[in-house]
Amino acid sequence: xxxxxxxxxxxxxxxxxxxxxxxxxxxxxxxxxxxxxxxxxxxxxxxxxxxxxxxxxxxxxxxxxxxxxxxxxxxxxxxxxxxxxxxxxxxxxxxxxxxxxxxxxxxxxxxxxxxxxxxxxxxxxxxxxxxxxxxxxxxxxxxxxxxxxxxxxxxxxxxxx
Amino acid sequence: xxxxxxxxxxxxxxxxxxxxxxxxxxxxxxxxxxxxxxxxxxxxxxxxxxxxxxxxxxxxxxxxxxxxxxxxxxxxxxxxxxxxxxxxxxxxxxxxxxxxxxxxxxxxxxxxxxxxxxxxxxxxxxxxxxxxxxxxxxxxxxxxxxxxxxxxxxxxxxxxxxxxxxxxxxxxxxxxxxxxxxxxxxxxxxxxxx
Numbered sequence: 001x002x003x004x005x006x007x008x009x010x011x012x013x014x015x016x017x018x019x020x021x022x023x024x025x026x027x028x029x030x031x032x033x034x035x036x037x038x039x040x041x042x043x044x045x046x047x048x049x050x051x052x053x054x055x056x057x058x059x060x061x062x063x064x065x066x067x068x069x070x071x072x073x074x075x076x077x078x079x080x081x082x083x084x085x086x087x088x089x090x091x092x093x094x095x096x097x098x099x100x101x102x103x104x105x106x107x108x109x110x111x112x113x114x115x116x117x118x119x120x121x122x123x124x125x126x127x128x129x130x131x132x133x134x135x136x137x138x139x140x141x142x143x144x145x146x147x148x149x150x151x152x153x154x155x156x157x158x159x160x161x
Numbered sequence: 162x163x164x165x166x167x168x169x170x171x172x173x174x175x176x177x178x179x180x181x182x183x184x185x186x187x188x189x190x191x192x193x194x195x196x197x198x199x200x201x202x203x204x205x206x207x208x209x210x211x212x213x214x215x216x217x218x219x220x221x222x223x224x225x226x227x228x229x230x231x232x233x234x235x236x237x238x239x240x241x242x243x244x245x246x247x248x249x250x251x252x253x254x255x256x257x258x259x260x261x262x263x264x265x266x267x268x269x270x271x272x273x274x275x276x277x278x279x280x281x282x283x284x285x286x287x288x289x290x291x292x293x294x295x296x297x298x299x300x301x302x303x304x305x306x307x308x309x310x311x312x313x314x315x316x317x318x319x320x321x322x323x324x325x326x327x328x329x330x331x332x333x334x335x336x337x338x339x340x341x342x343x344x345x346x347x348x349x350x351x352x353x354x355x
Contacts (some may be wrong), residue, residue, distance in 0.1 A: 066291055066321050099257055104297015108325050127259050129323055129341050131301050144294060145303060149343050151262045155176045
């Protein structure tokens with residue numbers, strides 16, 4: 001509890017304080033993971049509702065997005081425009097996090113997205129990488145870069161060694 | 162009410178004050194020596210010690226960009242030579258890789274095996290950086306990998322790629338922690354950006 005309070009107040013500063021370096025790093029990592037998971041949860045809900053403003057809120061102004069063979073998107077509004085051209089818009093999505101790491105004010109999440117649109121015969125599977133950056137001013141984690149690849153989601157992952 | 166101290170008291174208080182100042186100076190000096198030493202050992206000193214404010218951060222940003230670009234350059238050369246050890250050196254032990262529809266690889270050895278199962282191994286490779294950012298011990302690079310195989314009649318493949326790097330404190334180097342290559346095993350033209 002003694003560690004939790006300053007962590008909650010300072011976000012990144014706890015690592016610099018280094019009262020209990022191992023614990024502080026683990027707590028910070030868990031907090032960041034929770035934050036980016038919440039952001040992705042809000043994003044899937046916004047995409048399902050067709051809420052472009054809600055979807056846009058998780059991106060940095062200079063966000064970039066690569067989705068299969070679609071033209072690259074190189075800012076927030078272009079990212080949303082690109083996403084709403086895919087089968088993700090209006091689809092019920094499940095996002096399973098497979099890998100996560102954080103360093104300083106940057107984090108990444110690798111996930112498998114399964115999206116099913118009403119009326120579509122089969123769900124779409126996408127391998128995705130989201131790279132997050134912490135916005136100090138607004139104190140939020142936002143997506144700085146994302147990469148979706150439907151080909152990479154066709155075969156199952158082998159067991160980790 | 163303020164009363165002037167006697168001459169003896171004034172001398173004593175001045176002496177005590179001087180001793181305190183000397184002690185404080187010694188403590189600050191040793192503190193700075195310890196902090197600088199440990200930070201330099203970690204290779205992150207330019208960010209932790211803002212020598213010239215924002216410039217040091219910009220300089221560090223440029224240094225990291227150069228370091229990860231060098232790693233990618235070494236990686237392309239190793240791939241071209243089919244040098245598995247050289248290729249593996251670019252990856253963390255827990256690296257993950259997604260290359261087209263190939264099975265996911267979840268260790269440095271598995272990544273090399275995955276890459277060497279494609280025609281990228283032995284091809285002439287060139288990587289163009291489109292985007293870069295970093296913070297702390299993470300950095301990423303996105304760009305286009307151009308692969309040209311030895312056969313004269315084949316067209317080059319343009320592969321959209323993202324590499325996430327992690328700094329290895331112990332060995333003082335940047336390595337690929339995660340990569341995703343939008344590779345379909347066939348030549349294709351890139352679609353221009355919006």
